[in-house]
Amino acid sequence: MRSRLKLFQGFGVLTLVAVLAVLAAGCGGGGKKSSSGDSGNAGSSGKTYPLLRTIWDAPDYMDPALAYTVAAWQINWYVYEGLLGYKHVSGADGATLEPYLAESMPKVSADGTKLSFKLRDGLKYSDGTAVKASDFRASIERLFKVDSPGVGFFGVIKGVSGAGGFAETKKGHITGIVTNDSARTIDITLDHPEGDILYILSTQFAAILPAGTPTSDQSTKGIPATGPYMIQNYVPSRSFTIVRNPNYNDQIPTMPSGNPDKMTAKIITDPVAAYQQVVSNKADYDFQVVPNDRLPEAQSKYKDQLKFYTSPNTYYYFLNNKLPPFDNLKARQAVNYAIDRNAIISGVYGGLGRPTQNFLPPDYPQYKKLSSWTYDLAKAKQLVQQSGTAGATVDVYGPNEDPSKSSTEYLASQLSKIGYKPKLHLLSHQVYFTTIGNQATKAQAGFTDWYQDYPHPVDWFDVLLNGNRITKTHNNNSGNVDVPSVNKEIEALKKITELTPEINARWAKVDKDLMVTYATTVAYMNRSQTDFFSTRQDLSCYSFHVLGQWDWGISCEK
Amino acid sequence: MATETTTDFTLDSAAVLAEDEGGPIEGKSPWLLAWRRLRRNYVALGFLLLFVVIVVACLLAGPYAKHVAHTTPNENHLGETFIKDGKKVPIVSKGGFTGTEFKAGGIPVGPQLWHAGGRYVFGADTQGRDVAVRLLYGGLNSLKVGIGSALICTLFALVFALLAGYYGGWVDWVLSRFFDLIWAFPVLLLAIALGTALSIDGFHHAGINIPAGSLWIPTGVISFVLIPYIARPLRGQILSLREKEFIEAATAQGASSTRVMASELMPNIASSVLVFFTLIIANNILTEAGLSFLGAGVQPPNPSWGTLIADGQSRIATAPWLAIIPGVAIVLTVLSLNIFGDGLRDALDPRAKVRIER
Numbered sequence: 001m002r003s004r005l006k007l008f009q010g011f012g013v014l015t016l017v018a019v020l021a022v023l024a025a026g027c028g029g030g031g032k033k034s035s036s037g038d039s040g041n042a043g044s045s046g047k048t049y050p051l052l053r054t055i056w057d058a059p060d061y062m063d064p065a066l067a068y069t070v071a072a073w074q075i076n077w078y079v080y081e082g083l084l085g086y087k088h089v090s091g092a093d094g095a096t097l098e099p100y101l102a103e104s105m106p107k108v109s110a111d112g113t114k115l116s117f118k119l120r121d122g123l124k125y126s127d128g129t130a131v132k133a134s135d136f137r138a139s140i141e142r143l144f145k146v147d148s149p150g151v152g153f154f155g156v157i158k159g160v161s162g163a164g165g166f167a168e169t170k171k172g173h174i175t176g177i178v179t180n181d182s183a184r185t186i187d188i189t190l191d192h193p194e195g196d197i198l199y200i201l202s203t204q205f206a207a208i209l210p211a212g213t214p215t216s217d218q219s220t221k222g223i224p225a226t227g228p229y230m231i232q233n234y235v236p237s238r239s240f241t242i243v244r245n246p247n248y249n250d251q252i253p254t255m256p257s258g259n260p261d262k263m264t265a266k267i268i269t270d271p272v273a274a275y276q277q278v279v280s281n282k283a284d285y286d287f288q289v290v291p292n293d294r295l296p297e298a299q300s301k302y303k304d305q306l307k308f309y310t311s312p313n314t315y316y317y318f319l320n321n322k323l324p325p326f327d328n329l330k331a332r333q334a335v336n337y338a339i340d341r342n343a344i345i346s347g348v349y350g351g352l353g354r355p356t357q358n359f360l361p362p363d364y365p366q367y368k369k370l371s372s373w374t375y376d377l378a379k380a381k382q383l384v385q386q387s388g389t390a391g392a393t394v395d396v397y398g399p400n401e402d403p404s405k406s407s408t409e410y411l412a413s414q415l416s417k418i419g420y421k422p423k424l425h426l427l428s429h430q431v432y433f434t435t436i437g438n439q440a441t442k443a444q445a446g447f448t449d450w451y452q453d454y455p456h457p458v459d460w461f462d463v464l465l466n467g468n469r470i471t472k473t474h475n476n477n478s479g480n481v482d483v484p485s486v487n488k489e490i491e492a493l494k495k496i497t498e499l500t501p502e503i504n505a506r507w508a509k510v511d512k513d514l515m516v517t518y519a520t521t522v523a524y525m526n527r528s529q530t531d532f533f534s535t536r537q538d539l540s541c542y543s544f545h546v547l548g549q550w551d552w553g554i555s556c557e558k
Numbered sequence: 559m560a561t562e563t564t565t566d567f568t569l570d571s572a573a574v575l576a577e578d579e580g581g582p583i584e585g586k587s588p589w590l591l592a593w594r595r596l597r598r599n600y601v602a603l604g605f606l607l608l609f610v611v612i613v614v615a616c617l618l619a620g621p622y623a624k625h626v627a628h629t630t631p632n633e634n635h636l637g638e639t640f641i642k643d644g645k646k647v648p649i650v651s652k653g654g655f656t657g658t659e660f661k662a663g664g665i666p667v668g669p670q671l672w673h674a675g676g677r678y679v680f681g682a683d684t685q686g687r688d689v690a691v692r693l694l695y696g697g698l699n700s701l702k703v704g705i706g707s708a709l710i711c712t713l714f715a716l717v718f719a720l721l722a723g724y725y726g727g728w729v730d731w732v733l734s735r736f737f738d739l740i741w742a743f744p745v746l747l748l749a750i751a752l753g754t755a756l757s758i759d760g761f762h763h764a765g766i767n768i769p770a771g772s773l774w775i776p777t778g779v780i781s782f783v784l785i786p787y788i789a790r791p792l793r794g795q796i797l798s799l800r801e802k803e804f805i806e807a808a809t810a811q812g813a814s815s816t817r818v819m820a821s822e823l824m825p826n827i828a829s830s831v832l833v834f835f836t837l838i839i840a841n842n843i844l845t846e847a848g849l850s851f852l853g854a855g856v857q858p859p860n861p862s863w864g865t866l867i868a869d870g871q872s873r874i875a876t877a878p879w880l881a882i883i884p885g886v887a888i889v890l891t892v893l894s895l896n897i898f899g900d901g902l903r904d905a906l907d908p909r910a911k912v913r914i915e916r
Contacts, residue, residue: 293875295662308660343637351653351663409859413634
């Protein structure tokens with residue numbers, strides 16, 4: 001997923017099943033220990049309080065079939081639940097999958113193509129009706145009927161893809177999902193083994209909704225919830241209110257039942273205005289990152305109310321490996337030498353970031369720190385001369401909003417310093433990734449970033465840098481990185497089930513090959529962000545989840 | 559914007575007029591009389607001088623950048639230092655993760671005036687770019703767009719007004735509806751819409767190829783949206799003038815339409831055109847600043863006063879000069895043009911009331 005607006009990337013990942021949940025659990029973020037929710041039965045911490053007042057970013061949708069922004073998911077993960085979910089703890093352990101509406105983790109067939117779930121007994125929606133096994137199938141089918149951005153994740157289920165598949169006809173039922181309401185069983189058959197299927201079933205797209213839910217956006221109308229909370233009202237671009245689900249009754253023992261009785265959110269997209277609301281104690285939490293301009297003040301005056309976190313992400317400049325001048329290795333090496341990673345973090349991101357040369361974020365067990373590129377403009381100029389590409393015009397693309405805009409301007413300025421003629425194209429964030437993902441744009445270099453969809457190297461190397469997955473449009477491999485030997489290795493690695501130290505080392509070599517040997521891309525930063533609270537909040541309860549970010553459900557009031 | 563043009567006709571005697579003019583008027587051309595009036599208006603001349611100083615300063619942007627500031631307008635200096643009083647000073651403060659905590663950074667150095675040997679006279683921006691250099695280049699771009707669009711706009715407005723006012727009939731109807739159509743949109747919104755659309759891919763129609771990011775885009779957009787605001791009042795004047803005896807006389811002597819328009823009508827509206835032109839420059843500079851501030855005018859990294867204010871907005875608490883300095887530049891430029899324009903109007907026709915209002 002991209003930074004603000006998650007863009008659906010694709011089509012699942014081919015590795016085998018099951019053990020990933022445990023094996024890939026080493027990719028945590030914040031590092032603060034939670035005071036609650038760290039046991040199998042999360043329950044309530046016993047520190048319930050009446051009202052949490054927040055300032056939030058604008059969610060794209062509240063309907064879980066359509067929502068694909070952090071702003072929506074961070075709310076919905078306490079409202080709409082699926083068969084599986086993540087453990088509500090901070091740190092690396094937060095990547096562990098647990099049964100939510102399912103009674104236990106699924107039984108998986110030997111060939112990895114059949115998964116059997118059983119629903120917990122007595123599950124109810126917030127309107128009091130019973131949760132049925134067939135609702136799961138209806139919810140997945142609804143994704144296709146509402147043109148959910150998540151449909152591609154489910155193409156591996158038997159009966160979905162291909163001619164006459166449900167994705168095409170949207171009629172009848174998906175043959176690969178067989179349910180039995182009285183026995184509460186759900187059997188899923190896949191076309192082939194899919195290593196990330198459990199993670200897919202843990203996304204919001206797989207949340208179980210009542211079978212009769214209309215096949216249109218229900219963001220403002222509300223859908224009966226299965227989690228500890230329900231959405232009481234939502235006025236797009238203005239506000240929403242979350243209240244306790246009256247029929248929850250701790251039906252999911254593996255997740256916290258929540259501390260605040262009610263959560264109100266004012267939607268304010270201007271970070272300065274959002275920050276000011278918390279400063280003036282009109283809100284308890286600011287979703288937006290504290291703006292660079294106010295960070296020194298926040299750090300000095302409100303130090304105890306400020307938390308920093310670095311979720312698994314990488315900011316990088318793509319260089320189009322298939323177009324001149326960056327089809328030339330020396331030209332790409334030159335750009336890597338020309339980027340002062342620390343300077344970008346200071347100047348553009350106000351210090352909120354950590355420099356990197358790896359593509360994989362540091363918390364991954366496959367991460368092996370790379371430090372081959374020291375900032376050296378003279379060497380960069382020399383390499384440009386040697387490459388014979390000096391003087392080439394480079395179309396540089398970036399979003400037109402700061403800080404991405406300034407980051408792109410920095411790239412253009414550095415390209416100019418080492419002998420190229422950059423032409424800057426700044427586009428609205430809404431169309432940016434679609435534009436650079438279209439081969440017709442012929443973007444030669446530009447800004448991009450990636451936040452994990454789920455914690456596995458496949459979500460990075462296969463989705464973003466595997467040459468076999470280059471497409472004409474909606475191309476996630478913005479730099480058209482296509483190194484045949486590395487492609488082959490990625491294809492081999494994603495079929496391997498067990499992430500042993502040897503396999504992790506092979507992933508680390510893929511990182512090194514792509515970032516150093518072939519200098520395909522310029523990775524420069526793991527971005528850090530802030531959570532800012534009012535004095536009413538007791539931050540001893542602060543918990544940062546590797547995917548859900550600030551775990552508001554287990555927050556406490558002083 | 560509304561335009562008001564009214565002329566009070568009186569039958570003053572030559573003696574009264576001479577008294578008003580402060581000297582004999584016999585044998586003096588209207589332009590000479592206007593100059594005589596203008597040079598007595600010290601306020602207008604003072605602001606003209608200020609405008610000339612601003613223009614000259616902006617024209618010197620290149621030499622200033624090269625020989626004094628030793629940089630270019632778009633060159634970042636992140637991670638670099640400069641010497642001040644024998645000490646190394648970071649151009650943008652360092653920040654980042656220290657191993658235990660995050661240190662806020664990115665605060666650019668403030669105005670150094672002449673303490674840094676001509677570098678960073680007005681400080682640096684968050685990318686370490688010299689604000690003084692960007693201010694001058696930005697001013698140059700703003701003036702290019704402002705004056706260029708004023709020229710184009712006035713030229714088209716004059717032609718349309720002459721055609722509509724002189725020929726009348728269906729020509730007048732078609733052109734008037736065209737003016738109405740543009741007038742129907744709020745001027746800034748129309749400019750934003752056009753500017754935003756054209757800033758993506760540029761303009762590539764009818765054999766005209768203007769790339770995205772070219773200054774011709776804001777220039778063309780501003781010219782287009784403001785045409786009616788000059789053409790309408792000029793058309794009104796021409797409609798009145800074409801009924802005059804001297805036009806009838808010229809036509810009776812066999813003068814062609816083109817000759818009547820060029821030799822008879824244009825000289826009679828020249829003073830209005832000149833005043834409109836002066837005032838519309840100020841107006842266009844403001845429009846350009848607004849468009850650039852909103853990202854629909856001059857495109858980054860090229861500076862304009864509007865983009866400089868937009869860049870400075872995000873650092874208003876820690877580096878207020880980034881927004882204040884270009885703001886002051888806009889105020890001084892627009893003020894000087896407006897006051898000089900008013901003086902020019904008074905000088906060219908002290909009894910006419912020509913003004914451009916929004």
